[in-house]
Amino acid sequence: MAFALSNGEVILIVTFVVLPIAAIAFATVGVALRQLGKGRFAIEQELPQHSSGVAVTPATKAERETEIRQMLEAKSYRREARGEQPLDVEAEVEKLIGESEGSLGGDQELREEVRQLVVARNERRMRRGERPLEVEAEVERQLRELENLGQ
Numbered sequence: 001m002a003f004a005l006s007n008g009e010v011i012l013i014v015t016f017v018v019l020p021i022a023a024i025a026f027a028t029v030g031v032a033l034r035q036l037g038k039g040r041f042a043i044e045q046e047l048p049q050h051s052s053g054v055a056v057t058p059a060t061k062a063e064r065e066t067e068i069r070q071m072l073e074a075k076s077y078r079r080e081a082r083g084e085q086p087l088d089v090e091a092e093v094e095k096l097i098g099e100s101e102g103s104l105g106g107d108q109e110l111r112e113e114v115r116q117l118v119v120a121r122n123e124r125r126m127r128r129g130e131r132p133l134e135v136e137a138e139v140e141r142q143l144r145e146l147e148n149l150g151q
Contacts, residue, residue: 114139
């Protein structure tokens with residue numbers, strides 16, 4: 001027995017076979033598409049939140065100072081190559097490190113804003129029946145965390 005199928009019948013059979021498979025694949029791919037571009041090496045990943053304030057250790061201060069010095073030495077070298085006056089690297093390093101030391105802790109407006117946020121958080125905690133945070137300690141912790149955000 002030989003079947004004689006026309007082109008139109010073959011197209012209909014292929015369509016009816018492939019259509020349910022395509023529908024199932026389309027319905028299950030949503031999770032995979034939402035995860036696309038995420039992971040360890042993603043550019044827009046969220047920064048890990050630290051439960052306790054992380055202070056800048058002397059090692060990170062030394063590393064930061066070394067990197068600042070290297071950047072300024074390179075800048076000075078490029079200026080010399082262009083025929084301009086070279087930078088005083090040591091003076092620039094001291095100036096930049098002096099500006100960054102205590103930059104957030106000395107900003108009274110920022111300190112007051114953080115204090116208001118901590119007070120509001122304490123009010124919410126007390127409404128939920130949790131114990132309130134120590135305001136000054138929490139303000140200092142959050143300011144330290146903000147200072148160390150880029151490191």
